[in-house]
Amino acid sequence: MKIFVLSTVATATSLLCFAAIAQTSPAAASAAPIDPTTFVNQFEATGGKFAGYRRSGAKGICAAGEFVATADAKALSTASVFSGKAVPVVVRFSVGGGNPNAPDNAKSQRNLSLQFNLPDGERWMMGNISAPVFGSSTPQQLMAGLIARQPDPVTKAADPAKVKAFVDANPETLLQGKHYASQPVPASYGGVNYWGVHAHAFVNASGAKQFGKWIFEPVGGLQGLTDDEAKAKGANFLFDELRQRVKDGKLAFNFNLELAQAGDKLDNATVPLPEGRKKVNLGVLKVTSVSEDGGGPCLTTNYNPMVMPKGVEASSDPMLAARAAPYAVSLGRRLGEGAKQQ
Numbered sequence: 001m002k003i004f005v006l007s008t009v010a011t012a013t014s015l016l017c018f019a020a021i022a023q024t025s026p027a028a029a030s031a032a033p034i035d036p037t038t039f040v041n042q043f044e045a046t047g048g049k050f051a052g053y054r055r056s057g058a059k060g061i062c063a064a065g066e067f068v069a070t071a072d073a074k075a076l077s078t079a080s081v082f083s084g085k086a087v088p089v090v091v092r093f094s095v096g097g098g099n100p101n102a103p104d105n106a107k108s109q110r111n112l113s114l115q116f117n118l119p120d121g122e123r124w125m126m127g128n129i130s131a132p133v134f135g136s137s138t139p140q141q142l143m144a145g146l147i148a149r150q151p152d153p154v155t156k157a158a159d160p161a162k163v164k165a166f167v168d169a170n171p172e173t174l175l176q177g178k179h180y181a182s183q184p185v186p187a188s189y190g191g192v193n194y195w196g197v198h199a200h201a202f203v204n205a206s207g208a209k210q211f212g213k214w215i216f217e218p219v220g221g222l223q224g225l226t227d228d229e230a231k232a233k234g235a236n237f238l239f240d241e242l243r244q245r246v247k248d249g250k251l252a253f254n255f256n257l258e259l260a261q262a263g264d265k266l267d268n269a270t271v272p273l274p275e276g277r278k279k280v281n282l283g284v285l286k287v288t289s290v291s292e293d294g295g296g297p298c299l300t301t302n303y304n305p306m307v308m309p310k311g312v313e314a315s316s317d318p319m320l321a322a323r324a325a326p327y328a329v330s331l332g333r334r335l336g337e338g339a340k341q342q
């Protein structure tokens with residue numbers, strides 16, 4: 001499948017991968033909250049409906065791992081995840097978009113979702129993506145972009161004029177796709193960086209707040225495929241590659257935090273922190289096992305990024321808070337349909 005996006009016309013599926021896009025009408029950019037059911041309906045209308053699957057990140061696999069924090073992390077935040085003791089993590093790797101048959105050999109989004117199971121039933125959930133920015137700065141812009149890309153019932157394709165008008169009016173929505181287009185196809189789920197894209201506050205024992213944006217960087221470095229290699233690999237190689245890498249004991253990520261400074265933009269997922277910000281290693285996440293295809297503990301959970309431990313707090317980024325309810329609607333639908341993944 002041709003993914004993305006230097007062109008102004010993306011397929012509906014690719015659109016949902018990086019959820020780029022926006023819309024032309026100024027009214028569409030109003031701050032009126034978007035009903036979560038309407039949001040998920042629009043994901044289906046634009047990207048297709050695949051019963052039982054996540055409405056985004058549909059093609060995925062569960063894994064398990066453990067996280068051990070550094071002393072630097074403990075100094076930044078009182079969160080129990082940073083105690084320095086091993087914390088079990090429910091991991092999920094996926095390809096962006098709502099299509100469970102999305103190809104592994106396209107220049108598209110990969111996801112790393114994590115649920116840290118902390119003492120006393122506390123949890124930390126997050127869904128990270130393989131780009132430093134997201135494709136929309138507000139839920140309204142995301143919704144407007146989905147509407148602009150909805151296939152016409154007759155032609156079964158998006159109207160190029162609507163898409164062009166949208167991206168012309170919302171050029172920042174193309175940045176995420178430009179990142180994927182500039183990178184090789186990842187050779188492995190363990191060979192690419194994953195960014196949190198939202199700012200969070202880390203609160204220490206004296207109550208001081210340090211804002212930052214995090215990145216999971218593979219300890220073994222980045223690994224990409226040439227276009228010929230990607231073609232030869234075919235559409236389904238990432239699950240087997242992951243199993244082999246974990247069997248060899250070679251899958252780990254550094255959990256790093258870029259520290260924000262006064263004046264940095266903290267409320268916009270389309271804007272990374274400026275280059276050169278100090279980076280602190282919060283610890284290492286090791287992936288230790290991979291579940292069978294189609295099953296495992298991540299199948300019936302969701303990675304609601306508003307579930308945070310005491311000691312880590314959300315920024316005012318409107319995209320962060322807006323994720324919780326549509327994720328719950330998607331989870332409810334897929335559980336009702338019979339949860340699946342592949």
Ligand code: HEM
Nearest residue numbers: 054055056057111113127128134139302322326327330331
């Ligand atoms: C208002 C904005 C957003 C909406 C409406 C939305 C919608 C969704 C939905 C419906 C799901 C499937 C949830 C499930 O069934 O469990 C999902 C999954 C996901 N989204 Fe978003 N999303 C939004 C913003 C973002 C942003 C900013 C990121 C960037 C980090 C992101 C990354 C992910 C990832 C990584 C997954 C896969 C989670 C998993 O493995 O279960 N989303 N999204």
